[in-house]
Each structure stands twice: as C-alpha cells, then as structure tokens.
Amino acid sequence: xxxxxxxxxxxxxxxxxxxxxxxxxxxxxxxxxxxxxxxxxxxxxxxxxxxxxxxxxxxxxxxxxxxxxxxxxxxxxxxxxxxxxxxxxxxxxxxxxxxxxxxxxxxxxxxxxxxxxxxxxxxxxxxxxxxxxxxxxxxxxxxxxxxxxxxxxxxxxxxxxxxxxxxxxxxxxxxxxxxxxxxxxxxxxxxxxxxxxxxxxxxxxxxxxxxx
Numbered sequence: 001x002x003x004x005x006x007x008x009x010x011x012x013x014x015x016x017x018x019x020x021x022x023x024x025x026x027x028x029x030x031x032x033x034x035x036x037x038x039x040x041x042x043x044x045x046x047x048x049x050x051x052x053x054x055x056x057x058x059x060x061x062x063x064x065x066x067x068x069x070x071x072x073x074x075x076x077x078x079x080x081x082x083x084x085x086x087x088x089x090x091x092x093x094x095x096x097x098x099x100x101x102x103x104x105x106x107x108x109x110x111x112x113x114x115x116x117x118x119x120x121x122x123x124x125x126x127x128x129x130x131x132x133x134x135x136x137x138x139x140x141x142x143x144x145x146x147x148x149x150x151x152x153x154x155x156x157x158x159x160x161x162x163x164x165x166x167x168x169x170x171x172x173x174x175x176x177x178x179x180x181x182x183x184x185x186x187x188x189x190x191x192x193x194x195x196x197x198x199x200x201x202x203x204x205x206x207x208x209x210x211x212x
Contacts, residue, residue: 029209032200
C-alpha cells in the first residue's frame with residue numbers, strides 16, 4: 001500500500017471515529033417498523049372504543065357533550081390505550097437500540113446519546129404539557145395535531161446527533177400535524193399515518209440503508 005492510499009485510509013478511519021463520537025448511530029429500522037405496527041393496532045382499538053368506522057369523522061364536541069361524554073366511558077380507555085402503546089414503543093425502541101449498539105460494538109450511553117435525549121425531551125415535554133392544557137380546556141380535537149407537530153420538532157432538533165434521515169421524518173411529521181390542524185375530525189387517521197405508516201416506511205428505509 002503506497003503512502004497516498006495509507007493517508008486516504010487514515011482520513012477515512014478518522015472520519016468514522018469522529019462520526020461515532022458525535023452521532024448516535026444505533027437506531028434500529030426494525031424497531032421503527034414494530035413501533036409503527038403498535039401505533040396502528042392502538043388506533044384501531046381507539047376506533048373500537050369510540051364505536052366508529054375507520055373513515056368516519058369524529059366530532060369531539062358531540063362526544064364530550066353526549067350522555068356520559070368522554071369523561072368516564074371513553075376517555076379513560078383511550079388514555080390507557082395511548083399510554084400502553086407509548087410504553088411498549090419506548091421499551092421496544094430501547095431494546096433494539098441496545099442490541100444494535102452491541103452488534104456494532106458501539107457505546108450505548110455516552111455524551112452523544114445524552115445530548116440526543118435532551119434535544120428530544122425538550123420539545124416532547126413541552127408538547128406533553130401543552131396537550132394536558134388542551135385536555136384541561138376540553139380542546140380534545142387539537143391534541144392529535146399537537147402531538148404530531150411536537151414529535152416532529154423533537155425529531156428535527158435531535159437529528160443533528162443521529163442519522164440525517166431522522167430530520168426528514170421530523171419534517172414530514174410537522175407537515176402532517178399542520179394538515180391535521182385543518183382536518184381535526186380525522187385526527188386518529190393522521191395519527192395512524194404519522195405514528196404508524198411513516199414509522200413503518202422510515203424503519204424499512206433505515207433497515208435497508210444501514211442494517212441489511
């Protein structure tokens with residue numbers, strides 16, 4: 001190997017080391033697919049709770065003002081449904097990320113993963129507080145668009161510490177949330193597209209690009 005090739009190899013190795021030290025590269029595409037399936041199943045169950053067909057618009061004001069309303073008969077099961085999906089999605093994503101990191105011999109918890117988590121948590125916690133305020137004001141229809149927008153912002157801000165493709169997913173989630181603001185009666189459909197379909201497509205793309 002001549003001197004020029006050795007220099008190029010050294011530069012390439014240095015670039016890889018710098019990328020590993022500055023970006024979290026253990027995200028799993030398969031986890032994205034599974035989480036997307038979780039979301040779709042959870043939303044189908046939500047339609048069952050609301051006793052609605054998939055493409056039926058949901059007038060939240062009527063539900064809130066109907067006999068019994070969402071307060072006891074529908075809201076608590078919906079809340080439990082969303083919390084279960086959120087919990088198992090976080091567990092699944094964490095397990096696959098740890099497994100992926102060990103497979104690639106990366107460090108799971110380091111300064112980069114901490115920065116990634118912090119940059120995601122600020123928009124997510126802000127969005128969670130905002131959604132609780134909406135809930136307290138009985139503005140249920142705004143919750144679906146808000147969650148998509150703040151989740152998209154979280155992905156966008158955190159993308160500088162992981163693979164660039166996460167930024168594109170964040171932009172798509174934000175755009176979808178803005179459209180959902182106009183068609184609020186189809187909030188569950190937009191949830192299925194954002195948290196379900198986009199995660200599945202993104203997961204398959206990431207798997208084929210980085211893991212296959």
